[in-house]
Amino acid sequence: MNENPVIEVKNLRFRYPDGQEALKGVSLRIYENESVALLGPNGAGKSTLLLNLNGVLRGEGEIFICGLPLNDKNLREIRRLIGLVFQDPDDQLFMPTVYDDVAFGPLSFGFPLPEVKERVIKALKAVGLEGYEKRSPHHLSLGEKKRASIATVLSLDPEILVLDEPTSNLDPRGRRQLIELLNSLHHTKIIATHDLSFAWKTADRIALIYQGEIVAFAEKRKILLNDNLLLHYGLEPLSSFEVRVQEG
Amino acid sequence: MASLIFFIFLLFLSRIPFAFPFKRSLIILPFIVFLLLLTPFLGESSGSYNIVANELNLPYPWTVFLTVSLKAWLSTLYLILLSSTTRFPDLLKGLEKLKVPHLIIITLSFMYRYIFVFQDEAFRMKRARDARSKEGNVLWHINSLGSIIGSLFIRAYERGERVYKAMLARGFNGEISSTSEFKLKPVDLLFLIASSLFLLTIRVIG
Numbered sequence: 001m002n003e004n005p006v007i008e009v010k011n012l013r014f015r016y017p018d019g020q021e022a023l024k025g026v027s028l029r030i031y032e033n034e035s036v037a038l039l040g041p042n043g044a045g046k047s048t049l050l051l052n053l054n055g056v057l058r059g060e061g062e063i064f065i066c067g068l069p070l071n072d073k074n075l076r077e078i079r080r081l082i083g084l085v086f087q088d089p090d091d092q093l094f095m096p097t098v099y100d101d102v103a104f105g106p107l108s109f110g111f112p113l114p115e116v117k118e119r120v121i122k123a124l125k126a127v128g129l130e131g132y133e134k135r136s137p138h139h140l141s142l143g144e145k146k147r148a149s150i151a152t153v154l155s156l157d158p159e160i161l162v163l164d165e166p167t168s169n170l171d172p173r174g175r176r177q178l179i180e181l182l183n184s185l186h187h188t189k190i191i192a193t194h195d196l197s198f199a200w201k202t203a204d205r206i207a208l209i210y211q212g213e214i215v216a217f218a219e220k221r222k223i224l225l226n227d228n229l230l231l232h233y234g235l236e237p238l239s240s241f242e243v244r245v246q247e248g
Numbered sequence: 249m250a251s252l253i254f255f256i257f258l259l260f261l262s263r264i265p266f267a268f269p270f271k272r273s274l275i276i277l278p279f280i281v282f283l284l285l286l287t288p289f290l291g292e293s294s295g296s297y298n299i300v301a302n303e304l305n306l307p308y309p310w311t312v313f314l315t316v317s318l319k320a321w322l323s324t325l326y327l328i329l330l331s332s333t334t335r336f337p338d339l340l341k342g343l344e345k346l347k348v349p350h351l352i353i354i355t356l357s358f359m360y361r362y363i364f365v366f367q368d369e370a371f372r373m374k375r376a377r378d379a380r381s382k383e384g385n386v387l388w389h390i391n392s393l394g395s396i397i398g399s400l401f402i403r404a405y406e407r408g409e410r411v412y413k414a415m416l417a418r419g420f421n422g423e424i425s426s427t428s429e430f431k432l433k434p435v436d437l438l439f440l441i442a443s444s445l446f447l448l449t450i451r452v453i454g
Contacts (some may be wrong), residue, residue: 051413054417056413056416076419076421079416079417079418079419080419082417084414084417086413086414088410090362090365091407091410091411091413091414092414093361094358094361094362094414094415095357095361096336096340096357096360096361097337100337104415104420105418105419108418108419108421134335134337136337136361138361138364153418156418
């Protein structure tokens with residue numbers, strides 16, 4: 001593990017305009033190439049935290065991404081470094097074709113056209129959607145949409161992948177394919193979810209978030225095998241079956 | 249008339265079923281009926297119309313009626329032909345080449361992307377309503393339709409916010425650049441020449 005954290009959040013507070021305090025002083029450090037699952041029930045502040053990391057929402061406190069402090073000057077570079085994938089692929093895929101969507105990021109950052117094309121092809125290949133360039137996002141299955149969503153951020157060659165509820169509404173096959181895909185990508189990853197078995201299969205460490213605070217942050221077995229802890233914070237313990245299968 | 253012949257010529261080239269655009273073009277029928285209702289109230293005019301209908305020596309209001317309906321019908325036929333042979337993203341790229349303002353193209357592109365998403369959403373809401381509706385109560389149905397439309401608006405607004413965030417996260421800075429790589433192929437050139445010749449011939453003969 002590298003000594004310098006890739007993501008460092010110090011005492012982050014965020015309040016929505018309606019006065020609701022969504023983050024009450026969150027601090028965490030995430031290191032290179034590790035995969036962290038952000039676990040918590042609905043409304044715990046998972047999405048809010050993710051949107052703060054790349055400055056789409058701005059709270060109080062300090063955030064460093066790859067050593068860069070999050071401020072107006074570094075905002076663009078930080079957005080390139082962090083690939084944020086939204087929960088609903090219909091939000092993430094907003095262009096008329098898959099190609100245009102995957103090309104959107106590189107074009108926004110002003111890469112020359114031949115390079116954009118190269119990046120799109122590479123990103124689609126990484127998620128196993130070669131040949132989908134001309135398809136309209138509306139005509140993809142949900143699993144394909146999720147993978148296309150990931151391609152839209154891979155095309156920017158980010159250091160960090162951030163995914164918000166990647167398994168929501170996915171069927172078992174789509175979910176399995178997504179697990180394989182995520183495990184094949186060696187970026188630093190943050191995955192917000194309340195799907196514990198998904199976290200078990202994709203994460204190294206788990207951060208438990210509850211009512212706007214990080215209440216536990218440790219190696220995955222310490223959290224996922226601690227039934228009392230999970231129940232206390234509104235989550236369902238993993239069935240021993242899942243773990244047995246994983247232990248094989 | 250020339251226009252119609254040209255249309256059939258194009259239709260032949262496009263290899264779509266022959267009757268298809270004609271069937272689809274029936275959609276303008278209500279407008280024509282509406283026009284028909286208005287026709288008797290049109291006044292006299294001394295203006296001359298350089299079109300087929302004029303040669304039939306019809307009274308002025310009927311000339312107008314024929315001209316307008318024929319034009320509308322032909323335009324619809326061409327539109328159907330265009331939309332059934334050209335994919336929407338290609339149309340947008342074409343518009344871009346024609347120097348249509350970027351803002352309009354972006355708006356159209358979002359419209360095309362989300363119209364089906366909203367359609368699905370509306371359909372799901374309608375089904376959810378039907379699943380627990382009292383049968384046959386028209387007033388109640390109209391009432392609930394109002395709520396459906398209302399929440400559709402709110403959902404659209406919220407989706408807009410989320411999409412905007414997703415755009416920001418990928419480096420959006422107010423401009424959408426395009427990947428347009430349309431080139432004039434020899435086939436296109438051939439098509440252009442053939443069409444021009446065809447139209448010219450009709451013009452000369454007619």
